[in-house]
Amino acid sequence: MEKKGLELLFEEASDALFLIEKDRCMKQNKSALELEQHFSIHLNKILDIAQGKGCMLHSTMENCLDCEVKADWDQRAFPIVLETTSGKQEQFSGSYSQLDSNKSLLSIRRVATEDRLQQMIQNKRLIEYVNQAHENERRALSQELHDGLAQSIYSLMLETRQLKWNTQTNDFNEKLQRIDEDFVSLLNEVKQLAVDLRPAALDDLGLIPAIEALLYRYRETTGIEIHFIPVVPNRRFADSLETITYRVLQESVMNSVKYADVDELWVTLSERENHLVLTVRDHGKGFDLQTVNEHSQGLGLLHMQERAESINGHLEIHSEKGEGTTIILRLPIGLEGIK
CATH class of the missing domain: 3.30.565.10 (Histidine kinase-like ATPase, C-terminal domain)
Known part of the structure; x- marks a missing residue:
């Protein structure tokens, strides 16, 4: 009678339950069957995560190492992502318990979409964006220095060198005035770069x-x-x-x-x-x-x-x-x- 009660509890549980023996699913409840109708369940990968061989971002320990997700995870409640038949990803929480030397129980339940682990993934995406934005800013600044300031300084250098050999020409003062205006323009470019930075x-x-x-x-x-x-x-x-x-x-x-x-x-x-x-x-x-x-x-x-x-x-x-x-x-x- 007690055994039938446990079997009924297993079948009617709201969590998707998988009875595992030697890394193979021997039995699953109604919720697990319903889950399989809507999501692709790669049990071997989930068991790898459950047994500490990876995490939701990395399916193997070789890739995962000690990433920030793995460091915040244990067998009692670990994050996994399942994909629907239409390709949409949703987040679930898994739990893994060893029943005896051969048997174990895997439980999967849906979690709120805005929990801490999802925020962590979003932050990871943001960090990548910020790093890329910084690189783009450095690239733009480098280009501006090379194509703008460096070229202007080089042109001024050539003009001042020419003046050294043409001090007696009639347009000497006019050239000197033009160089002065170019220096003012160059100074404004430097100021504008400084304003853009801060x-x-x-x-x-x-x-x-x-x-x-x-x-x-x-x-x-x-x-x-x-x-x-x-x-x-x-x-x-x-x-x-x-x-x-x-x-x-x-x-x-x-x-x-x-x-x-x-x-x-x-x-x-x-x-x-x-x-x-x-x-x-x-x-x-x-x-x-x-x-x-x-x-x-x-x-x-x-x-x-x-x-x-x-x-x-x-x-x-x-x-x-x-x-x-x-x-x-x-x-x-x-x-x-x-x-």
Whole structure:
């Protein structure tokens, strides 16, 4: 009777249960059969993970070694990813128990999609993006130094050498004036590079003057009319809050300039319920957020979200094709956030 009760408990369990003997499935319950109807179950790989031979990112220990996922895992609750028949991936939690020297029990249950391990994978993806972004920035800076500054300096060097042998020519003063103008232009290039790397106005004057300087530069270089409406007093905030607000604005405006096909933008900065709120709005092409997130260009949006979440903030993105895009950044000010 007790045996029948255990068998009934096994059959009716909500978890998918697999009775394993010598690495082969000898019996499975109803939930396991239902799971196999919708997902591809590679039992050998799951058992490798259960027995410590890999993790959800790496199916073998040779690849896994001691990665951050494996370090946070044990046999009582380890993460696995299963793929549906249509190719969609979903996250599950597995549990593995040794019943005797020959038999063991594998349990699989569905877990919430936004648990800690999924966040870890997202962070791993973000780290790869950030590293790539840093490399792209270094490449762009290197190119700018080589093609811009280096070439300008070389041209000036040739011009000054020519003056050394032509001091008596009639156009000597005119050439000297031109060299002086070129030096001024070169100095402006150096200053612009410094601003792109880290705006001095953000450190010296604060967030609102830095935003005004940034948007003025965008107006001059793109011809787009950008309306800035600050509804907060010009005061200082925490370094992290000012930097994140500035960088998210920078990314948002550049996305509108590149992809929205607009000639006008609206930027507002306000304070609501002890939060600093930045809004960037355009009436451009718009886009499908889900489609963008599935491709590499969605990593820029992910990067903005991660910046906001790093100080317990929140980023909202509203966009429809043909209706434009609105980005709303909310960052907590807090008493500790005021300089």
